[in-house]
Amino acid sequence: MYSLEGTIAALSTPEGVGGIAVVRLSGPESCSIIRPCLSRKDLEPNRAHFMPFLHPKSGDLIDETVITYFKAPHSYTGEDLIEISCHGGRIVPGLILNCLYIAGARPALPGEFTRRAFINGKMDLTQAEAVADMIHAQTEAGLQSARTLLRGRLSKELMHIRQLLTESAALLEVGLDFSDQDIETISHKDVEKRVLAGLKQISSLISSYKTGRILHEGARVPIVGRPNAGKSSLLNAVLHEERVITSDIPGTTRDYIEERINHGGVLIRLFDTAGLRETEDILETAGLKKTHELMSSADLLLMVTVNKEETEHALYLLKQQDKPSIIALNKTDLLSQHEIRSCRSLSTPEIPIIPICAIHESNIGELMETVLKTLQKTYALNTESLAISHLRHQNHLLSARNALLTAQKALNNNLSPEFIIHDIREAISSLDDITGKTTSMDILNHIFDQFCVGK
Amino acid sequence: MKQQNGIYDIIVVGGGHAGVEAALAAARLGKSTALITLSIQSIARMSCNPSIGGLAKGHLVRELDVLGGEMGKAIDKTGIQFKMLNRSKGRAVWSPRAQADKRAYSNYMQQIILGSPNLDIIEGEGFCISIQSYRVTGLYLKDGSLIRGEKIILTNGTFLNGLIHIGPVQIGSGRYGELPSTGISNSLKTMGFCVKRLKTGTPSRITRRSINFSKMTPLYGDPEPEPFSFSTQLFNPKDIPCYLTHTTEQTHEIIKNALHRSPLYSGEIHGTGPRYCPSIEDKIVRFSDKPTHQIFLEPEWEGSEQWYINGFSSSLPVDIQIKALRAISGLERAEIIKPGYAIEYDYFPSYQLHHSLESKDVSGLYFAGQINGTSGYEEAAVQGFVAAVNAVRSLNEQEPIILKRSHAYIGVLIDDLITKETDEPYRMFTSLAEYRLILRSDNADHRLCEISRQIGIQSQEMTDLFFRSRDEKHDIRNYFNNETLHKDNALNIDIPASQKYSQAIKKQILSENHMPDLHQKIFQNYLFHSLDQAFIETLYEGYIHRQEIMINKMASLEDQAIPDTLNYDTIKSLSNEGREKLKRFRPETLGQASRIRGVSPSDIQILLIYMK
């Protein structure tokens, strides 16, 4: 089981890459453990010391290093923490870690540094989660969003909502507990105002979930269309390589294939899918089922057409969806200028139509630019605004919202205050679940399990 | 008296509301008990307001009644006006309140005490506690005599080291006209107990003949009054009115101009006063835009000459009190019998106690009532009862009875006392009970019958009745859930379509008003109370269920015991404030630890990890 005892050490930069590696040592014994490894006896806090690192027993030189000492509680973990910057590669960091183990440190468990930081009150749960997000971030935008969380923006926002709700409950309590005194009783209006404000903020956090999820996990963009439309060819064109098989036999693609590209700082997950048509073929039917699943979980639909009739049909289909969509009019090399122009004239701001030629990789740039712009506009990906990205947060926010909606209904129905207060208290408790005020051990373990060693 | 070799099983110090319940409970559980009181006449005296119950306090009385206490029966027998408060709100916050006849009430209690087997009354004043190796051995009285006993329950909290303020005048005192008791307080201090000061106030009393009732509104009780005690039958109490009047702008002028003569504002008083029972000068300063405040005139007993002015507690000089009173409509000729005053007194913060109310440091020593910083007769009574039950159980080598916050207001009260620091007298409020929708005053019997049986004071007859009613309620709820209320029903209720009874109740088609009819036509063999409870639980099923989910959510923390041997100094990562508070409060469970102010969520996580 997890223990907070002892002083821990681990490599905190990726193993084997980079010219410089950083080994971290944290815990109450940090200073005494590192002492036999250094020629100098005492370290000044918050200063980089350039000095040789020695074997604690033999005194042999291991490496020339830079040692930085962060004194408790002013460190990442809140404990005495020492960072040893040494030469990279596989050998030297390993030797240094070994020396620290010999001198009394123990290997850190995954996420243990951050866990200690959380336990020592250096960060709350949402901030600890943000550290995990940063480790796993795949794009600049994802990193940026994690940084916002790490600064405690979410906790601050939640505190503000919590304050509103606590006030509403307190106002209502007066009407119950002092009804025998002539202290001014409060109108439901004052309460409702606060509940509504809380509800609004919670709802906007909830709707930011899509944004947060896209920033962290990427936007899901399936390429759909009739068989033989050139979906696979389009994917290859975007990737500039023959990633998937194409052929003039309709139904070439049976199972879907996913490819991720980092475009303009946003992770775009393209799915090549089985073409949409009626079929008897069992394999293809299965493929179609998957295509439909992909379409319903999509963040943006990219539909490939090859002529005016198909384009009109595509527009008809897409208008029934409430997802952002783009039509790629493919095989323009086979179309007359006139037909291309009359297709283009069907284009609307909601559903842009971009003519391309997949096999000649022409106009793919404009298409991908349009994909990016549409994603950014629909999901507010450009702003620095706060976005939640964890399903855990989303679920707690949803229960908080449900409780508040019940409260609002209860207010409207003039239910006795104790019921409304219960609703509000339930919402508060859900918010507290997010910041870790009332988190159980299992949830904590789950969160810290996402970390790797050294963080 | 079956007291062995001159040693009592239990000594109760103080004959107030805590002491009375403590002494009766101990004696009824068969223990030789001594009740030490200044005088027999002062037993169960109501030193302040002439009423029992009220918001949240009524819940306490009902719970105590189920467990086997006396307060509910006493007020049912002697009360002179009964009213259910908050009747316009939901059932959970309904609270019974009664206007008391102070004389009849304490007479009743004195008779019960005098007639109780196993119980000796000793007139005298406790002075010093005798202990040997951290265990009590007896009590020295002021006259030097020693009363030996196994357990001591201290309930002598009425204004320990009291200091009365009336304007600039200060008088060392106990209750008005009584000597201050300083002995016990000093004895505890020398033993190392932490002591703090609190402040409260009481209004002036005036003569009946000086009141012009014709200028005031009479207030009567409920036309169909409900008793406190589940055992009270054929309830037909008196209904003597109180009177309502209002302060005037002139009253406010007089008080504002004399504020500098109030010890509250001249800085003379250091104890913290209660926010919820503010003095009239407080109200005028804090609610300065209110042109007038309500004033209730209440008789102290039936036909009494002395009337209590509820809402006019004050520590202003007597001349100002008279002038301000006489500016109130109907009180133009008011004659004061006793002036209002503010009083500062000692109390012993309850973090020094276990939830059994036994001292954490001195074995066999229990604290109950105002000595723990509470105000109110009801708060005192329940503590006295719990302390005595646990003292007896300790003698019998049984586990203490600890009511949880999800069980009873009594549980909330004791847990709050122990885990929260108060700087004002603690008064029970419904808002303090997070599981309020479940802790209703009407279901105290169903909630607490198991625990009551475990305690063993309640009569067999009543215990059987509680269990019968609880079982009946279950039957009726099943009926509601499974049986259909048809379109042509015996109740002649017009319903849009046939549906389950439970649905009809939730849609409020079948309402409380239909219950008497339903009782007669379908459930005539059941107690009406059982039907009523089944109805409420069905109506509020959704909310009750959600509250139960909250209880379960907290249960993992509540049930996780912290070993008494845990040394917080060895847990390095605790916050400094958290460690200091944990060391001082020594919580018994993680749930308790989480309610201590200054113990942060991460401190709790650390304990969680540490105790794994």
Ligand SMILES: Nc1nc2c(ncn2[C@@H]2O[C@H](COP(=O)(O)OP(=O)(O)OP(=O)(O)O)[C@@H](O)[C@H]2O)c(=O)[nH]1
């Ligand atoms: N002339 C021309 N042919 C193209 C273009 N794009 C694709 N094709 C051809 O169209 C045929 C089908 O292309 P695929 O990319 O396999 O089509 P698909 O939509 O993936 O088809 P399925 O996987 O069967 O649903 C191939 O022979 C491609 O070479 C284009 O822009 N111009």
Ligand SMILES: [Mg+2]
């Ligand atoms: Mg294909």
